[in-house]
Amino acid sequence: DAGVTQSPTHLIKTRGQQVTLRCSPKSGHDTVSWYQQALGQGPQFIFQYYEEEERQRGNFPDRFSGHQFPNYSSELNVNALLLGDSALYLCASSRPTGGYEQYFGPGTRLTVT
């Protein structure tokens, strides 16, 4: 049973560029949440997708956008990258009801220079 997968593992971008991160949820899960984790901090919620729609959003600017595909996989897009966007980006999948646990992927380490 494949767990949550994310790609790429590491990424280096320059300020002002755009980046797309990808996530495939755990088998049987249809809800995907994205988190940003800065060094030494806990994960901060970005947004959550279910049925191909953004259902909830944290306190992140519109530069952060996402998408969910019919197969439940998801993308996180960040435009106009800032140095402060450097972080570990985590994807977590869950079931919408009846399950309380979120399973995290290995994350994508984004470095903005």
Place this chain on the structure above:
Amino acid sequence: GQNIDQPTEMTATEGAIVQINCTYQTSGFNGLFWYQQHAGEAPTFLSYNVLDGLEEKGRFSSFLSRSKGYSYLLLKELQMKDSASYLCAVRNSGNTPLVFGKGTRLSVIA
């Protein structure tokens, strides 16, 4: 507002017991989670409490007092591999996203 507090760092000796505390003030409550995160890796689920009391799972136990907004994670028979960050997180309601504390970095020494 929402606030989750836990100590930044702790050090304990191999074979000993350590308790990591977490206090929370959130707009709602539908469960408290503990995750373990090794450096550079994803958080892995340790425990879930939604009712008051102690949940035991092997060397790990977690306690919750909803009236006090308080939880702790108890690690027994510490091993070197337990050196990691431990994240406390609260779910406000339903399937809402988790609100995380900043994590407690535990160092286990010989």
